Amino acid sequence: QRQATNGRATLDHGREWMDKLGWTGNFTAEVGRGSAERRGREFSDSEVYKLIEAMSWETGRQADPARDTEIAELTTMIAGAQAAGGYLHTAFGRPGQQARYGDLAWGHELYCAGHLLQASVARARTSGDDALLNVARRVADHVCEEFGPAGRDAVCGHPEIEPGLVELFRATGEQRYLDQAALFVARRGRRTLPRHEFGWSYFSDDIPVREAKVLRGHAVRALYLAAGVVDLAVETGDDELLETVAAQFDRTLARRTYLTGGMGSRHLDEAFSDDFVLPADRAYSETCAGIAAIMVAWRLMLATGRERYADVIERILYNVVATAIGDDGRSFFYAHTLHQRSLTAVLPGDVEQLGFGGGPRAPWFEVSCCLANTARMLASLSTYVASVDDDGLRVHQYADADIDTTLADGRRVGLRMRTGYPDDGTVGFEVTAAEPGPWTLALRLPAWAAGATVTLNGEPQSATGDRVVLRRDFAVGDRIVLALPMRPRFTRPDPRIDAVRGCVAVEQGPVVLCVESVGGELDLDSLRVDAGTDPAADGGVTVRGVAEELPERPWPYADAGPVGQRTTLDVPLVPYHRWARSGPSTMRVWLPTT
Amino acid sequence: QRQATNGRATLDHGREWMDKLGWTGNFTAEVGRGSAERRGREFSDSEVYKLIEAMSWETGRQADPARDTEIAELTTMIAGAQAAGGYLHTAFGRPGQQARYGDLAWGHELYCAGHLLQASVARARTSGDDALLNVARRVADHVCEEFGPAGRDAVCGHPEIEPGLVELFRATGEQRYLDQAALFVARRGRRTLPRHEFGWSYFSDDIPVREAKVLRGHAVRALYLAAGVVDLAVETGDDELLETVAAQFDRTLARRTYLTGGMGSRHLDEAFSDDFVLPADRAYSETCAGIAAIMVAWRLMLATGRERYADVIERILYNVVATAIGDDGRSFFYAHTLHQRSLTAVLPGDVEQLGFGGGPRAPWFEVSCCLANTARMLASLSTYVASVDDDGLRVHQYADADIDTTLADGRRVGLRMRTGYPDDGTVGFEVTAAEPGPWTLALRLPAWAAGATVTLNGEPQSATGDRVVLRRDFAVGDRIVLALPMRPRFTRPDPRIDAVRGCVAVEQGPVVLCVESVGGELDLDSLRVDAGTDPAADGGVTVRGVAEELPERPWPYADAGPVGQRTTLDVPLVPYHRWARSGPSTMRVWLPTT
Incomplete structure (x- = not known):
């Protein structure tokens, strides 16, 4: 669709x-x-x-x-x-x-x-x-x-x-x-570019590529460079260079990435900030940085075989790319805040936006890189679904697909995949083509999917680690069913992320959820949730919460916090990628706890 | 000095x-x-x-x-x-x-x-x-x-x-x-200026002055305008305009001001952000915005008589202006972060800085407004110490001073003030000139100074509210001693300030304290303090704390937080305005609690 x-x-x-x-x-x-x-x-x-x-x-x-x-x-x-x-x-x-x-x-x-x-x-x-x-x-x-x-x-x-x-x-x-x-x-990294107030790091020109420990500066610049470096390392067989850039990306994931997979937290220079500086309310998380991070993750997955990079791709697809574009395909987010405090504006459909952040999806931007970048990503989505390695076929992303490919040894294999994922955690596979002899079918197990189960022609199989590995002499008609646990869950941030200390987020499968208040009736900044009670998932997802109407104080710092009238309520959540599609609203992903 | x-x-x-x-x-x-x-x-x-x-x-x-x-x-x-x-x-x-x-x-x-x-x-x-x-x-x-x-x-x-x-x-x-x-x-506010990506609010040109509810956009622009509006309202006797701008400033204090009194939290446009968006680690809090806020507060204090505006002036003087300038008078902060995560750099003394933030004090900036603004503020400091109103003499700031002035009715009064404030909470006054008849001497009681005491010629006087009011027929030689409580205290932020949720700061009198790690030996982001035990003040100020060495994790979000090796320690604090004077360091004002 x-x-x-x-x-x-x-x-x-x-x-x-x-x-x-x-x-x-x-x-x-x-x-x-x-x-x-x-x-x-x-x-x-x-x-x-x-x-x-x-x-x-x-x-x-x-x-x-x-x-x-x-x-x-x-x-x-x-x-x-x-x-x-x-x-x-x-x-x-x-x-x-x-x-x-x-x-x-x-x-x-x-x-x-x-x-x-x-x-x-x-x-x-x-x-x-x-x-x-x-x-x-x-x-x-x-x-x-x-x-x-x-x-x-x-x-x-x-x-x-x-x-x-x-x-x-x-x-x-x-x-x-x-x-x-x-x-x-x-x-790159020899400071041949001129001095600028953003520093050489903005251009990734501050430190030679082989010496850098983390991605820094302008996020899209850093990520496009990293993609090129992986390509170069692969084509020249330079494993040291490959592991260097993989380590940079890993540290970026561990310390400089939003829950959505979004990268870049500064508006000033569209840049990565220091470790753990990931404000929700001034998240930059540019659409193009998400797409560039997918480019890097995919290259690293192919080059190293590490399935966790496919987890990263999934996270960005469902929470950045899917969020970026309006239902009509004609409006876009340039930046992706994780906390909209004031109501989003209503934008005219025929005027280009000069700024990048804070507003709703816009038909066009003066700097309109997100549209064409999103378009090329969506058009090429199928290339990220599966890959072939020496052992056999690997499935990385779950979606309706008919895979027809050739193994490393030349044998043709076919696999039909049908699923309502991520709305539903069940993914069904049927082998549609196979030549004699054993080969391996590997199915990614996302890091969040503890408790996943898999059956082969009805027989339970082991499902631990980062992938299900099924090796046998597959026959046409073999059926595999992967069941991923889709109950909504609370997620807690690293304590060093100051911006969201004392908060939880709710995730469901690969999808980050949020609380949205269309029209702003509910003051989201007065809300606290009970993280001791699991989210409920009857119909929609809800969490138990308290809304507290705080008194006005002339100075927001005191020896004790303010106390207001509290109301208990069930707070409904929606997928983050669905927000801002129903008129002006406020929104938050990270929810303070009681 | x-x-x-x-x-x-x-x-x-x-x-x-x-x-x-x-x-x-x-x-x-x-x-x-x-x-x-x-x-x-x-x-x-x-x-x-x-x-x-x-x-x-x-x-x-x-x-x-x-x-x-x-x-x-x-x-x-x-x-x-x-x-x-x-x-x-x-x-x-x-x-x-x-x-x-x-x-x-x-x-x-x-x-x-x-x-x-x-x-x-x-x-x-x-x-x-x-x-x-x-x-x-x-x-x-x-x-x-x-x-x-x-x-x-x-x-x-x-x-x-x-x-x-x-x-x-x-x-x-x-x-x-x-x-x-x-x-x-x-x-102003009629959008006669051209469209810009920062929006008309950047220029305070989005909403007419009489209709706006809060200061917004570029902080210095908004504050200089507010100062002019107060001047105008006073000279034209326009009380409605005066109360409008006072309400804007009050709301700005209540929702858009740092603990230090600093204003402006965005680097991109040097601007106020939405209510309660006050990140410590990307605080902008420009020196000039601090000076401009003093200009507004002083005008409002004179126009309305409200002593709390003098509290604001004191706060900014001790925590923004005093922080801005190096001990040699030849280096300056343009912006004032409240959380320095990576070691400050060493800057050459003869090169102007292109950027504004993140670094140590610099000898000069391409945009060097802070130097001359700080200089004019420091040179005119004495004008903020006291004022005369219809009732008599009011003292707003505590420092060594010899006041010699004329009351509204033409009588001459003299007052000698001697103090080690704010290192010491005792302020001594002696009347050095007085003409017959009663007049009022009012001494500001800062909002933080609960428990202050005052004596007049040794006799205890009432000291409640926002000022001590002494009315009598003063004689030359009358002695007043004001004792302000200077024990360090924990301060908690409004729960809507996401950036510092779960943190406390320590203040001592009007001075905001911070933890600084010269050389970065102590990882400040691993630190948590016990806010249940009062800060100690034997020699220097310390708080009880725990340093926790957190394990490396590939992804900073999980169903539970990481647990590391914990070490109990006493954490020394220093005045925020003293930080970054002893070589490269890291620093934080807001301290997560255990």
């Missing part, structure tokens, strides 16, 4: 706004000659590329000749804007514009190139059309020339070229693309 | 840097003609004016002919930069510059003018020198012409002209200055 809405409404919506705001028009000859004004911010080219990437994944998911034609037309337009030497960016180097690479810190030239490379690989993988790939090769050749060992000793202020180059290497086999990615990674 | 350091080191330091960075040089003819480059940000003129204001208060406090000469030279320089019609700003309207008032949102033209007006009044009040006042009158005449009823229907993005105009009205009796201030106040 979400993918269908994405494939039609969101992609059309993105195209309409990018046309309206001139972001596609920037590629035309008029703008190229300087006879028409270039519009949008310096990174708007990348939004067009991400939209094409989303369209490409979508046409791969479901054939759509009209969309194919649209991609071809956009590709022709983009190719037309490419300079003779391969350089391609609509905001630099043309009549009346700043010189190429004159502002590496903020110009986003290599960043846009990186997104073009990723889009071209997505297009090539999901179609027989190499037109965009050919544009991308010329861009990459130019980058290798300009920034190669004999070229500029510099990096881009916004990482993204790194994963782009490695992906293009994979698609083309061109070694120099991989070498160039390695060079960019080696240069 | 602090005033002496300010009067010499800080004023010299400010002058040196402003010369070095060209901020004074901007007033020279070369820059005026465009033959030399103008340097600094668009508000740098105001720093020169604030420095002159500080110098003026200082020469009033302690005669200094060399400084008088310096002020006269600076005045001549400034007068030379004034345009024929009275306009004065070094960044606009000259060859190669943007047109006058071409950027009201960010240009700071009227803001700078407001500071010039304040400086000129300070100079006129503390000397016989009207040279700067004459420059200011011409500026004000120009502003009244340009922005009068028939002029531009606009306000400045940064309030400050409003209090400046009222002060100039008071000094000159020129009614049109008061009328112009009223016009600016009436125009």
Whole structure:
């Protein structure tokens, strides 16, 4: 359902706004000659590329000749804007514009190139059309020339070229693309970018990649870089580099990540803060950082085999990505607060938002990276469901799917998965294709799923650790049923997270719940819950709570706290990803305890 | 001691840097003609004016002919930069510059003018020198012409002209200055400034002054405006306006102010946040907002007689202003965190800081408003000590002072005050001049000072409420001793302040204490204190506590909290204003309880 809405409404919506705001028009000859004004911010080219990437994944998911034609037309337009030497960016180097690479810190030239490379690989993988790939090769050749060992000793202020180059290497086999990615990674952290009030950490340029212990600075920048570093480590067989970036990501998960999987807690610089600084009411948790974290987690899962990274992907999908987009596919959260104190506003549907945070989903932002990023994630969701390793088939995410793939040894296997997950914890599998001989079917057991059970053709199987491992000579028609416990549960934060001390959250399966007050009738900040009584789940989820009407005091600090009139009540909870869909409301995820 | 350091080191330091960075040089003819480059940000003129204001208060406090000469030279320089019609700003309207008032949102033209007006009044009040006042009158005449009823229907993005105009009205009796201030106040809140991602609230331009319920947006902007509004209400006898702004300030104190009296909790827009959003670890609490809040509190105290506003002044003086400045008078905090998680950095003494927060005191900032603002506050401190009302003499702040003043009815009174406050709670007074007939001596009783005692010539007197009121026919030699209880005490926050739930702070008299770990040996985030055992005060202040070494966990959220090795210890506290004076350290004001 979400993918269908994405494939039609969101992609059309993105195209309409990018046309309206001139972001596609920037590629035309008029703008190229300087006879028409270039519009949008310096990174708007990348939004067009991400939209094409989303369209490409979508046409791969479901054939759509009209969309194919649209991609071809956009590709022709983009190719037309490419300079003779391969350089391609609509905001630099043309009549009346700043010189190429004159502002590496903020110009986003290599960043846009990186997104073009990723889009071209997505297009090539999901179609027989190499037109965009050919544009991308010329861009990459130019980058290798300009920034190669004999070229500029510099990096881009916004990482993204790194994963782009490695992906293009994979698609083309061109070694120099991989070498160039390695060079960019080696240069990062040498403070070649100019001094800025946000510090070099903002650009991940403060500490060399191999020496850093944790992700820091601008969250999307840090995560795109990490994704590229994993790609590089895998392709070069550099296990030390792989474990370095895995350790950085692990520490980020342990100390700098919201319950939702969201990353980045500062509005000022859209950045990670110090360890355990995770305010709910000023959470930044940018949509794009969620998507970038999925990119990193998926790469690490494939590279290390560690199932817990698939837990991270699930958490972000259900609590960041699912939250980001409106039911109509045409409105978006840029940032994801975990505590809305004042009523969300009502936004007009035809005005772009200038700010990022605090409001409801908006149709468009001046910096509208979240739309195209969400679209490419949703269109490519199926790629995160399962993987094949030397032992057999692994299922990582639970959703209706028909898997038809080839094991490492060449045998074909088929698996049908049917489930109402995450509304329901039962996941049914049926083997639909199998060739003789044993192989392993591994099913992820989320860390929260203690007490899960599994049966194979009715026989109970062991279900402990981070996955169910079933090894046998599977036959077509074999049935497996995985039952994950979906009772709602209280979750307590690390005591070092000052912002939510003395609070609990409620989770149900992979879904973080919240209390929402549509219209603001219930003062959520007067609420405390009884964490000694388990949440009830008859119909909807509720917890026992107390609302306390606190007296007004002229100064909020005293030798004793205020005492007010208390009312006992059952507090209903809803999935966090459903909030702000029914008009102005207040909301909190973390609930103070009695 | 602090005033002496300010009067010499800080004023010299400010002058040196402003010369070095060209901020004074901007007033020279070369820059005026465009033959030399103008340097600094668009508000740098105001720093020169604030420095002159500080110098003026200082020469009033302690005669200094060399400084008088310096002020006269600076005045001549400034007068030379004034345009024929009275306009004065070094960044606009000259060859190669943007047109006058071409950027009201960010240009700071009227803001700078407001500071010039304040400086000129300070100079006129503390000397016989009207040279700067004459420059200011011409500026004000120009502003009244340009922005009068028939002029531009606009306000400045940064309030400050409003209090400046009222002060100039008071000094000159020129009614049109008061009328112009009223016009600016009436125009504010009509959204005449352009749309910005920070919202109109940033400029206090979202809601008309008479309709707003609380201070919001950029803290310094909101507070400077409030100061001007009180001035206006007093001079026009508009009690409704006075009570409106008092209610806004009261609600700000009740819901949007740090324990230190600091205001503003957002780094992004240097702004007030929603009610009760007061994170310790990302406190903004800008030095200038503290000074601006003192300006508002003092005006409200005088206008309403309410002693509690003097409590606010005391709180800010001891916990924001005293914290802001280094012992040498040459380094400053721009922002005031209440929780330093990672070790403060070591800053070079000769480099200006680009960023505002997180670091130790710095010699200079790109935006260096805090230095000159602190300097003018310290130089004028004595003006906040006492006031005269219809009943007699009121003492608001306790410090060594010799008060010699005239009552409302013309009688002269003298009072000598001697104290070691706030290190010691005993304040001794001796009447040094008195004329026949009864009058009232009122001594502020801070809200925290339950149990205070007072004697008059050895006889105990009643000491309840917000002040001690002694009415009699005082004789020279009468002695009063006020004893304020200075035992350290635990303070608990309003439960709606999520950021410090489950924590206590320790205060001693008006001084907020903190735990500091120089070198970071003690992990402050592992610390919990026993709030059931009163703080001890033998020698230094200590509290009973537990340090718990928490285990590493891959994910910081679980059904139960982590349990680690616990060590009982006595935790020493120091005044918050003393922190970060002994090398890199970590610090916290709010301490989680066991």
